[in-house]
Amino acid sequence: MTAPGVPPTPPDAPSSRAALLARYAGLAGAVLLAGAGWLGGALPRATPAAGRGTGDASWTVGLWLVGTALLVGAWWALRRGAPSIRWAYLTAGLWALPLLATPPLGSRDVYSYACQGWTYAHGVDPYAVGVAGAGCPWVESVAPIWRDTPAPYGPFFVLLAAFAVTLGGSLAGTVVALRALAVAGVLLAALCLPALARAAGVPTRRAAWLVLACPLVGVHLIAGAHNDALLLGLLLPALLVLLRRPGRRGPLLLAGALLGLAVTVKATAVVVLPFAALAAVPGRPTPRALLRGVGWLAGGVLGAVAATSLLSGLGPGWIGGLTRSGDSEQWTSPPTAVGFVVDYAGRLTGRELGAVPVTRAAALLLLAVAVAALWWQAWSALRRPNDARQRVARPDAARVRLSLRGAGLALAATVVLAPVFHPWYATWPLALLAVASARTTWFVAPCAAAAFLALPDGTNLARFSKAPGALAMTALALGLAVWGLLRLRRTGAARPG
Template identity: 75%
Template sequence: MTAPGAPPSLPGPLLVRSARYAGLAGAILLAVAGYLGGALPDTPLGATPESIWRAPDGPATLTCWLVGTALLVGAWWSLRAGAPSTRWAYVTAGLWALPLLVAPPLGSRDVYSYACQGWTYAHGVDPYAVSVAAAGCPWVETVAPIWRDTPTPYGPVFVLLAALAVGLGGGLTGTVVLLRVIAVAGLLLAAYCLPGLARAAGVPTRRAAWLALAGPMVGVHLVAGAHNDAVMLGLLLCGLLIVVRRPGKPSALLLAGALLGLAVTVKASAVVVVPFAALAAVHGRHTVRALLRDGGWLAGGLLAALLVTSALSGLGFGWVGGLTHSGDSEQWTSPPTAVGFVVDYAGALVGRDPQAVPVVRAVALLLLAGVLVVLWWRAWQTLRGLNELPGPRVALHGAALALVATVALSPVFHPWYAAWPLVLLALTAARTTWFVLPAAAAAFLALPDGTNLARFTKAPGALAMTTLLVAVLLHTLRGRPRSR
């Protein structure tokens, strides 16, 4: 297997210049598409593809969007083996982000949900008990219909940040701007932590920075879309950086645990990384005693963060119950949901209505729990078998695979979810195509106004996803050697 730190050949100067300016042109076209038909407050979601196309600026919007996405994805893909330098990667990613910083919200209307959830809390209503519509948010018409009557699925830290944005923003536009500032702050924190983590994992920083920061998921969804995933990733990487730099140090591990806890109280998906962070926290040989000692300090910091933020918000742990509503959306882009759709279609052919989607989703969550246990156990056994002091790559790669499993087996998948495992895989994976390709494909799933194309391709998408899963399963069972 190719070593993760083996330096690939540097890209040629022509490819480097072409990639930089093709990506910039793509970002500009995406910003133009946003102003023509993005997720503006008064722009409703398209009911059908035809209604989007027949809008006054529909053809221009879709043309700019598709060409811009293709340029951005192509430029990112062309340098997937690594940018010419770390500095070049940072400068180029920042250059691409500039047009998207001043664009309207793109690819999703979630930022308006954030605004209404913050408004709800700021006006003394529990967002985990009352939907934004029932709370009387004045901006509820800007929220996607599916999320108007559901409680918030996010943790208390993000609710507090959203309420702060509402209090300082003075209105919907100001609130959206501040929510984008918060998302960019999370990205900057992640960008600051990337080089240290890449060096600790033995991966070229120029490759890690490029894959993690220049991808279309970052510019379109985390910058322009202002998704709170950016804040989660920033806190997550910061906690992991402290762990790998100061293993075995109680004060550092308490701080790292607190940061990981804050990440969980932004978005609960971050919790799957914590057991692997505990492995990285061990100083010296990996024994059960060392794991309980050093992992205990990490767990203490995490629990303290959960308790303090839940108490300070005055909401307690009501946010845990809100997580059950995150799967209200049913789309074939979630593999378990796609399988459930196919079972329902097969049942309909014989006059039955299996209602398989909830069942398959429940089975997938049980499978996820088992996969996470296996991944952790394999990482633990690997670390215990090393004679020398191991680097943190084993633990970090285990965390990356845990996020892959979480994304693949969750009841719902949105394009920006691909950013979770992408960042950690950029830091640890030896080969890139297997995870860069799905992330590139996911960039084409959403339209600028937030319309998800999976809504219009339910049956063929479900069949294609299920076929892909069967092919992957058969390939795995054959036991062909592949680099993990």
């Protein structure tokens, strides 16, 4: 029997022994990763890959791989849910402590942020010139590929980066300020997870664990100080406002403003907007109610975009910078991998096809079609009051689950079809699918695999396996495409005429 006042233990909760083992195995992994960071992380200077040339290469890679394996294994072991939501928060916080006391991990992007903020703070347009041309004194810490490219981020993030430079003063101080902003983004997302999961009928202890304890969050969003943390810290509160106060003008404007700010951090957030419109309509949606909600929501989005563009004095110039984010070519992006394979085939016949730009452009068109199809599927399901997918514990949970799941799938499609892929991109769909999906392995497993892609100094392991990686990714993409088409065909055949 359960003692009075003590909530019963969920039937699928892990045993106390398994939970403690996972907690301290993950903590050991985080400590090892922090050690790897000090030996060969993304230190504020141009460093060879993984400490090569310093005599610490083998120690760095060994600590990194063992630490990553421990952290991923501990997270995976409790993928069905932590013992309680409080336990999940405490354990994720415990794992984050060593990662807060280490140099940037897994990427040198935080130095790009610092230099872009310095550029703007010194009166130079970061969308017109690269950080090297602007004369940033910290340019040697920036990855060479990004030294001559304009900023690919929105004006709100440029303002925040400039604020971090002003507050921090030195490079080290700026990095600390940028990491504090990333932690703030993660905390904002963490505050929203229980309410979003509860509204969608998903166990809160599972949703909190999958997001906050994910190694990608600790290593890349917190230790790496990626602005994806701010993206999630704006997206999740915006969706929560919509779900709690659908159809009301004030909340619609507030949610729209938060979504607009998310777009002006990273333009990726734009794919969430159609599903936010569904969340804004209470009850069974009608075209009239949808248009009314979209109007107020769009007003908030456009107002935030216009305000940050005008306040920064940068105008719409940031949109042009988005085209340079694809300068890096790695097989971890399926469209890029397919382009590589087509080029390999062309070389066998003595021709240089230059297929990568073509496959990338085709993937972006496919992404637009996929987002539209996902939205139409969610809209159609909400319009059918007797749809089986709406038979959930609370009447309004159907709207919540379909909106959040649709947004998560749209972000997943963006990650898969984008011209480039970095491990921290997987946190975008993870945050929404964790609060809206009944089954989790299909999106948890890729996140676990992505945790092994980068070394502590930011070296991407895909660089050392270009041809075999491209062939494997292309085969995987083709296999999944065939499987998806066959499933759609079976689903269509099973529907009554």
